[in-house]
Amino acid sequence: xxxxxxxxxxxxxxxxxxxxxxxxxxxxxxxxxxxxxxxxxxxxxxxxxxxxxxxxxxxxxxxxxxxxxxxxxxxxxxxxxxxxxxxxxxxxxxxxxxxxxxxxxxxxxxxxxxxxxxxxxxxxxxxxxxxxxxxxxxxxxxxxxxxxxxxxxxxxxxxxxxxxxxxxxxxxxxxxxxxxxxxxxxxxxxxxxxxxxxxxxxxxxxxxxxxxxxxxxxxxxxxxxxxxxxxxxxxxxxxxxxxxxxxxxxxxxxxxxxxxxxxxxxxxxxxxxxxxxxxxxxxxxxxxxxxxxxxxxxxxxxxxxxxxxxxxxxxxxxxxxxxxxxxxxxxxxxxxxxxxxxxxxxxxxxxxxxxxxxxxxxxxxxxxxxxxxxxxxxxxxxxxxxxxxxxxxxxxxxxxxxxxxxxxxxxxxxxxxxxxxxxxxxxxxxxxxxxxxxxxxxxxxxxxxxxxxxxxxxxxxxxxxxxxxxxxxxxxx
Numbered sequence: 001x002x003x004x005x006x007x008x009x010x011x012x013x014x015x016x017x018x019x020x021x022x023x024x025x026x027x028x029x030x031x032x033x034x035x036x037x038x039x040x041x042x043x044x045x046x047x048x049x050x051x052x053x054x055x056x057x058x059x060x061x062x063x064x065x066x067x068x069x070x071x072x073x074x075x076x077x078x079x080x081x082x083x084x085x086x087x088x089x090x091x092x093x094x095x096x097x098x099x100x101x102x103x104x105x106x107x108x109x110x111x112x113x114x115x116x117x118x119x120x121x122x123x124x125x126x127x128x129x130x131x132x133x134x135x136x137x138x139x140x141x142x143x144x145x146x147x148x149x150x151x152x153x154x155x156x157x158x159x160x161x162x163x164x165x166x167x168x169x170x171x172x173x174x175x176x177x178x179x180x181x182x183x184x185x186x187x188x189x190x191x192x193x194x195x196x197x198x199x200x201x202x203x204x205x206x207x208x209x210x211x212x213x214x215x216x217x218x219x220x221x222x223x224x225x226x227x228x229x230x231x232x233x234x235x236x237x238x239x240x241x242x243x244x245x246x247x248x249x250x251x252x253x254x255x256x257x258x259x260x261x262x263x264x265x266x267x268x269x270x271x272x273x274x275x276x277x278x279x280x281x282x283x284x285x286x287x288x289x290x291x292x293x294x295x296x297x298x299x300x301x302x303x304x305x306x307x308x309x310x311x312x313x314x315x316x317x318x319x320x321x322x323x324x325x326x327x328x329x330x331x332x333x334x335x336x337x338x339x340x341x342x343x344x345x346x347x348x349x350x351x352x353x354x355x356x357x358x359x360x361x362x363x364x365x366x367x368x369x370x371x372x373x374x375x376x377x378x379x380x381x382x383x384x385x386x387x388x389x390x391x392x393x394x395x396x397x398x399x400x401x402x403x404x405x406x407x408x409x410x411x412x413x414x415x416x417x418x419x420x421x422x423x424x425x426x427x428x429x430x431x432x433x434x435x436x437x438x439x440x441x442x443x444x445x446x447x448x449x450x451x452x453x454x455x456x457x458x459x460x461x462x463x464x465x466x467x468x469x470x471x472x473x474x475x476x477x
């Protein structure tokens with residue numbers, strides 16, 4: 001534990017150690033295999049790890065559903081003097097989370113007013129994820145052409161969709177509005193399929209897929225990889241959630257495998273379901289989730305169907321971009337004002353000074369160990385699982401790792417977005433990507449309306465929002 005002489009909670013200049021909140025949702029990884037469990041043990045939140053219990057999420061923030069405290073029990077909210085605009089998490093998924101989406105601001109206000117029990121606040125919840133391990137996720141709707149192929153190939157899936165919806169898919173024009181209308185009709189038809197029908201068809205589908213995977217296995221060269229991955233995912237989900245037609249979700253949603261260090265962004269009103277692995281997750285300060293399948297929790301199919309954007313294609317997958325002129329600081333920036341994440345790596349025999357910030361920040365040690373120093377002479381314990389609060393304008397903290405260490409010290413730092421006009425991530429609806437700080441200069445375009453690689457051109461609509469760092473107001477929870 002950090003020495004009591006290394007910090008003073010009444011000081012506005014000291015980095016303060018934190019005690020996060022732990023969530024034991026059923027989908028969490030069990031025992032010490034869970035990074036959440038190991039981090040909770042290190043931070044002193046729990047005294048021992050139960051090998052049979054799931055440890056799903058570690059929360060760092062001021063949301064009332066899981067408030068972070070200092071080591072003496074003082075709430076982080078009282079230290080900050082209000083709500084932080086972001087919620088920072090570590091997530092350990094042993095099996096699939098629900099098929100879900102998070103509402104936009106207007107939708108969140110309406111849902112909270114109508115059903116405050118299941119929608120506990122009135123804020124939106126865009127979120128980004130950075131993979132700590134290989135991570136599987138279903139994100140965004142597939143292209144209509146892919147779904148049409150799957151309808152033709154899998155009669156059991158087709159039987160769960162009305163003839164009108166299938167015709168809308170097959171006869172759809174190339175206009176984006178028509179595609180979204182057809183996709184909404186298909187999704188609504190599938191989600192409203194009678195339970196008896198979907199259960200029967202799911203059993204038939206599983207029996208056929210199991211047979212194909214064993215006896216009549218198709219040669220890999222005769223079947224596209226995405227179709228094979230889709231079939232295997234369905235078998236796996238059906239095993240985790242017996243009888244739940246949500247196991248057919250891979251027919252509708254993109255099934256992604258994210259490598260460690262890669263990230264993606266889910267905007268409001270976009271469908272997704274995380275399947276397995278561990279990630280850093282950062283989001284607006286909200287806990288609103290509209291669910292529709294793969295869960296025993298409250299399902300709100302009507303609201304989910306009505307709120308989705310029906311954009312097609314997966315989100316941008318991005319490995320971050322170097323920041324502050326140092327390639328040991330990787331920046332993950334979404335096109336929203338509430339948050340961004342930095343992954344900072346200090347190798348053996350090196351030291352690195354954290355960026356000077358004009359907004360409050362939270363960081364958590366991901367791996368390795370090392371030393372710290374700043375103008376206040378703070379010596380903090382830097383071991384995996386330790387987390388700290390950095391007040392705005394506090395003295396810059398320098399990390400150092402002895403050269404005899406065998407691995408780097410790595411931390412994840414979250415704060416209000418300081419680069420909102422230079423996002424590295426985009427959702428499915430905005431497929432444009434920023435090339436990064438080390439990208440080649442933009443090539444001249446013969447069409448003045450065609451954006452180049454410049455973030456100014458590609459994200460002019462973000463800049464038009466006129467969001468300024470430090471000016472973001474958080475709704476009262």
